[in-house]
Amino acid sequence: MIGFETLLRWLDLAGIAVFAASGALVASRKQLDLVGFMLIAAVTGFGGGTVRDLLMGRTPVFWLRDPALLAVASAVGVLVFFTAHRIENRFRALLWADAVGLALYAVLGAEIALVGGVAPWAAVLLGVATATFGGVLRDVVCNEIPLLLRKEVYALAALAGAAAFVLLRMHGIWRDTALLAGMALCLAIRAAAIARGWSLPAYAARRD
Amino acid sequence: MIGFETLLRWLDLAGIAVFAASGALVASRKQLDLVGFMLIAAVTGFGGGTVRDLLMGRTPVFWLRDPALLAVASAVGVLVFFTAHRIENRFRALLWADAVGLALYAVLGAEIALVGGVAPWAAVLLGVATATFGGVLRDVVCNEIPLLLRKEVYALAALAGAAAFVLLRMHGIWRDTALLAGMALCLAIRAAAIARGWSLPAYAARRD
Amino acid sequence: MIGFETLLRWLDLAGIAVFAASGALVASRKQLDLVGFMLIAAVTGFGGGTVRDLLMGRTPVFWLRDPALLAVASAVGVLVFFTAHRIENRFRALLWADAVGLALYAVLGAEIALVGGVAPWAAVLLGVATATFGGVLRDVVCNEIPLLLRKEVYALAALAGAAAFVLLRMHGIWRDTALLAGMALCLAIRAAAIARGWSLPAYAARRD
Structure with missing residues (x-):
């Protein structure tokens, strides 16, 4: 299982890198x-997990205990500062990488919450928060209406992945299997939403 | 006293419903x-109590321990999504219901803080935070200048209610009596402000 | 050393007053x-230390334990409400006072974090957060892009001061000496930036 833990560690760092980007x-x-680039990179990469840790009372928060995470987020901020004129033309590639990060964080966040002792339904919510709040904080700090609020299938995908993971764990499935199944479900839904342009209808004022 | 506790529980859920709306x-x-409707409903309904719990170190925060609260906020979000075109014509009714929520949260928030062991003046502040921060978070996430900052008698009413409750408790008055007195004072001030259009003058640049 | 502690107390209150202003x-x-003036004054004066306390799990947060801090921030809010038309003409004086507050908070925040048991590199970060997040919250609540994100030498000065303090402490230098050295370094860098209009280049879209 050491190989799996190592893979998770690399996926975790990859998730931070993608959100930071x-x-x-x-x-x-x-x-x-x-x-500014470095700060926004760190806020986006760490924001979701920070909100999860604060709501659970899990302090000091995770990134104060592991300098590698900060190094990755800062390095990505610097890298994008000098290369953004190229990356901007690759927005679609980033969208896909972001979907990977979403899948990873929704499920890993739910697991951390479950291990921390909260109820299963609360662990699902905290998984969704871990996956989505980094982006919300990014948009709030940059003075934009959070994209999350306009892209329904984004939060729904995280919800499906976290819920699948928690349900499988409740039924005695091994952690590694449940993690992979949850990530795969979230990624599949989000990928379909990106590929087919899925979105639920927004509210539009109607008069009787 | 069971009847009173039951009433408080329903008032609490009613407060969440009103703020969520x-x-x-x-x-x-x-x-x-x-x-987006469900998220903003939950942020507005839970935001004030979440800030209070975080500042006091009372974690996991309250809504992670009681699934009924989340169910109410989510249901209200869904309900308003499909009926907002009718409710918008009832803005004034909502203003009055919001005043009830303000009165309830200011006093119940102060009591939770007092029971949690903070100083009386700090309990008053945390009561005001419980009553007002949900609306502040709502406006910050939606990219508007918080209404609270423009409606002085809103925060002042919460302050008066929370302070009255804490003072009565300091002087040995029964909890139930102090709760009702604090709520009544807050509601009376806010109602007068709505009915008469009270507001304190805003700052306007003056030159000597 | 009592004289030094008393001086720190006054500098601390002065820092709150300056940020509140x-x-x-x-x-x-x-x-x-x-x-609104009183709320924004308190958010700006307490915001940085509150974020530090929450991230560390140091609750109740500092300003719930010391009513003098709230009294200072509120009084400054009231004072500015009635005198802002005069103070606005003194923006440059405020800029200098703010630099003093930045130096003080960066170093004192790092010390509180270090005493609280976090790793040295994390204490440096928390010092920077203490010095800068009050202003970030001020700008987010008032619906502006945080000034911090546009003024690189602001955060860099806090980083230099906090890092110098922590490094000196790691090498066995007395607390009082390390505090003064860290503050002096931060203030010198920020003062030079103000006097000479230093700023690092912002990102501007480039096309290959």
Whole structure:
């Protein structure tokens, strides 16, 4: 199982890198400076897990206990600062990478919450929060209406993945199997939404 | 006293429903989708109590321990999504219901803080935070300047109610009596402000 | 050493006053009312330390344990409400006072974190957070892109001061000496940035 733990570690760092990159790309649209890129990269990469840790009372929060995470987020911020003019043309590639991060964080966040002792339904919610709040904080700090609020299938995909993982664990399935199944479900839904442009109808004012 | 506890429970759920509805109405102005309605409803309904719990170190926060609260907020979000075109014409009714929620949360928030062991003046502040921060978070996430910051008598009413409750408790008055007195004071002030259009003057740049 | 502790206490209150004033000046630009001035003053004065305390799990947060801090922030909010039309002409004086607050909070925040038992590199980060997040929250609540994100030498000065303090402490230097050295370094860098208009280049979209 050491091989699996090592894979998880690399996937975790990859998730931070991808979310940090999405934050830094928003920073490039706002024409911030280098410190701004690094800050937004870190907020986007760590925001979801930080909210989860605070709501659970799991302090000090996770990124204060592992300097590698900060190193990755900062490095991505710097990298995007110098290369964003190229990456911007690859928005679609980022969208797919972001879907991987979403799948990873929704399920890993739910597992951390479950191990921390909260109820299963609460663990599902905290998984969704882990996967989505980094992006919400990114948009709030950059003064935009959070994209999450406009892309229904984004949060729904995280919800499906986290719920599948928790249900499988409740029924005695091995952790590794449940993790992979939850991630696969979330990724499949999100991928279909991207590929087919799925979205649920937004509210539009109607008069009787 | 069981009757009183039951009443408090229903008032508590009613408070969540009212604040969740105010959040969902803002979501309708922003033309968000169904998930957006549910998220903003939950943020507005739970935001104040979450900030109170985090500042006090009372974790996991309250709504992670009681699934009924989430069910109410989500249901209200869905309900408003399909009926907002009718409710919008009833803004004034909502304003009054919101005043009831304000009175309830200011006093119940102060009691939770007092029971949690903070100083009386801090309990008053945490009561005001419980009553007002849900609306602040709603407006920040939706990218508007918080209404609270423009409606002085809103925060002042919460302050008066929470302070009255804490003072009565400090002088040995029964909890139930102090709760009702604090709520009545807050509601009376806010009702007068709504009915008469009270507001304190805003700052306007002056030059000597 | 009692003299030094007393000096720190006064510097701490002065730091709150200065940051509260910067918040109230933003409130005057937004033409908020008196309660708005007091709220923004408190958010700006306490925001950085609150984020530090929450991330570390140091609750109840500091300002719930010391009523003098709230009294200072509120009084400054009221004072600026009635005098902002004069202070606005003194923006440059405020910029300098703010630099003093930045130096103080970066180093004192790092010390609180270090005493709280986090790793040295994390203490440096928490010092920077203490010094800068009050201003970030001020700008987010007032619906502006945080100034911090546009003024690189601001966060860098806090980083240098906090890092110098932590490094000196790691090498066995007395606390008082390390505090003063860290503050002096932060203040010197920020002062140079203000006096000479230093700033690092912002990202500007480039096409290959």
